[in-house]
Amino acid sequence: MSECIGACLACEGRCCSVYIVPLTGFDVWRIVQAQRLAPELFIQREPEDYPTPAGFLLRPGGPTFAIALRHQYDRRNERPCIFLLQLREGIQRCGIYAHRPLACQTYPMQLQLAGVVPRADMLCPTGSWMGIGERPDEWRERLVQQDSEWERYALVVQAWNTAVRTRPADAGYVLDQYLAYLVAAYDTLNALTNQPLATPLDATFAALANAWTKID
Amino acid sequence: MITHPDHELLWLSCAAKRCCSLRTVRPTGGDIWRIATRLHVPPESFLRSIPAEPDADDGVLLAPTSQPVHLALARRATKGRQAACVFLMHIREEVARCGLGELRPLPCQAFPGRDACGTLRIREDHGCTCRSWNLAELDRPAVAALLAQEAAERARDRQLVHLWNEQVKSDEGSKYSLADFCGYLLYAYTAQMAEATAGGTA
Numbered sequence: 001m002s003e004c005i006g007a008c009l010a011c012e013g014r015c016c017s018v019y020i021v022p023l024t025g026f027d028v029w030r031i032v033q034a035q036r037l038a039p040e041l042f043i044q045r046e047p048e049d050y051p052t053p054a055g056f057l058l059r060p061g062g063p064t065f066a067i068a069l070r071h072q073y074d075r076r077n078e079r080p081c082i083f084l085l086q087l088r089e090g091i092q093r094c095g096i097y098a099h100r101p102l103a104c105q106t107y108p109m110q111l112q113l114a115g116v117v118p119r120a121d122m123l124c125p126t127g128s129w130m131g132i133g134e135r136p137d138e139w140r141e142r143l144v145q146q147d148s149e150w151e152r153y154a155l156v157v158q159a160w161n162t163a164v165r166t167r168p169a170d171a172g173y174v175l176d177q178y179l180a181y182l183v184a185a186y187d188t189l190n191a192l193t194n195q196p197l198a199t200p201l202d203a204t205f206a207a208l209a210n211a212w213t214k215i216d
Numbered sequence: 217m218i219t220h221p222d223h224e225l226l227w228l229s230c231a232a233k234r235c236c237s238l239r240t241v242r243p244t245g246g247d248i249w250r251i252a253t254r255l256h257v258p259p260e261s262f263l264r265s266i267p268a269e270p271d272a273d274d275g276v277l278l279a280p281t282s283q284p285v286h287l288a289l290a291r292r293a294t295k296g297r298q299a300a301c302v303f304l305m306h307i308r309e310e311v312a313r314c315g316l317g318e319l320r321p322l323p324c325q326a327f328p329g330r331d332a333c334g335t336l337r338i339r340e341d342h343g344c345t346c347r348s349w350n351l352a353e354l355d356r357p358a359v360a361a362l363l364a365q366e367a368a369e370r371a372r373d374r375q376l377v378h379l380w381n382e383q384v385k386s387d388e389g390s391k392y393s394l395a396d397f398c399g400y401l402l403y404a405y406t407a408q409m410a411e412a413t414a415g416g417t418a
Contacts, residue, residue: 085303085315099317
């Protein structure tokens with residue numbers, strides 16, 4: 001943790017303005033829990049260039065979307081993340097640091113065959129991550145957790161998409177409905193933590209998705 | 217698992233956060249030390265000086281004959297909005313959240329509780345318009361403990377300020393900045409924390 005902060009001290013915070021930060025359902029759930037904030041207030045949907053396992057549908061046969069952190073309104077080209085605090089003297093800090101998304105926690109590292117390495121396109125000032133070779137295990141742990149969270153999120157999305165596909169061709173959903181399903185799914189997951197599963201997880205998500213996509 | 221005490225949930229869920237615009241928050245030296253060291257930011261990036269009340273015994277001198285000041289959380293004005301705490305995140309119109317979380321100053325954590333001669337009361341000046349408060353909604357032992365901690369830290373701050381002011385007054389030509397005083401405060405608290413840690417492990 002201190003390694004990250006240390007490297008970010010000399011930083012201008014461009015990563016918090018330039019990137020679209022992708023979110024897993026777990027990211028959304030943690031921020032909702034910690035901030036007691038409705039997810040639609042800090043999330044925007046992003047159309048996917050090509051369908052991925054974590055891309056969700058809003059209508060049968062429609063395009064798939066990802067979810068990402070919203071940005072603040074700003075007339076400049078680079079719009080800061082909705083959670084970025086602008087302190088005095090040009091200093092910026094994350095306002096949800098303890099609960100920031102996994103993509104932010106692992107930035108700018110990635111896991112490759114060679115081990116933990118910085119992304120080639122990172123925006124950090126030169127020399128920010130000189131100490132990475134000394135403590136790769138923490139990064140590896142976070143990156144592995146991120147991968148497994150994306151896999152789990154794909155299962156949650158898959159259940160939603162399956163339910164949407166069974167609906168009439170003209171059925172449509174809005175982002176808020178998908179987000180409500182997402183929070184409910186992770187509430188269920190959290191309740192199941194450390195408990196023996198009475199029902200397989202995919203069946204649990206399928207039942208939830210059917211309930212949330214049911215049109216009265 | 218993230219859990220919040222009940223009264224904190226009420227405050228956290230408040231969308232308007234008028235308390236973060238209306239009130240002047242005076243953090244303790246301990247608050248300043250905790251925020252600065254955990255966020256790795258200089259105190260002057262989140263503090264401003266305000267004139268101390270005439271009868272205050274903890275006003276900070278920045279020059280031998282200057283008006284004593286107190287330290288308060290800085291405010292930031294954004295277009296179309298009332299100036300608010302520098303740590304307030306404006307999520308959407310009329311929806312805001314605190315960016316400090318568990319690091320927020322003791323007076324904010326105890327809000328809307330206040331100490332009145334050893335008894336816990338609700339602040340009359342809480343300024344909330346979306347709800348009223350009553351003591352039954354507070355986690356009273358927890359809030360009382362926070363207020364006791366604040367009182368202890370203020371007593372420590374008074375001693376530190378007294379030492380600082382004596383030094384300032386002893387040099388007629390001296391002139392200091394807010395950053396100078398903050399540096400002294402951090403140094404003193406860091407030394408105290410190190411001492412406390414060493415004492416605890418001895």
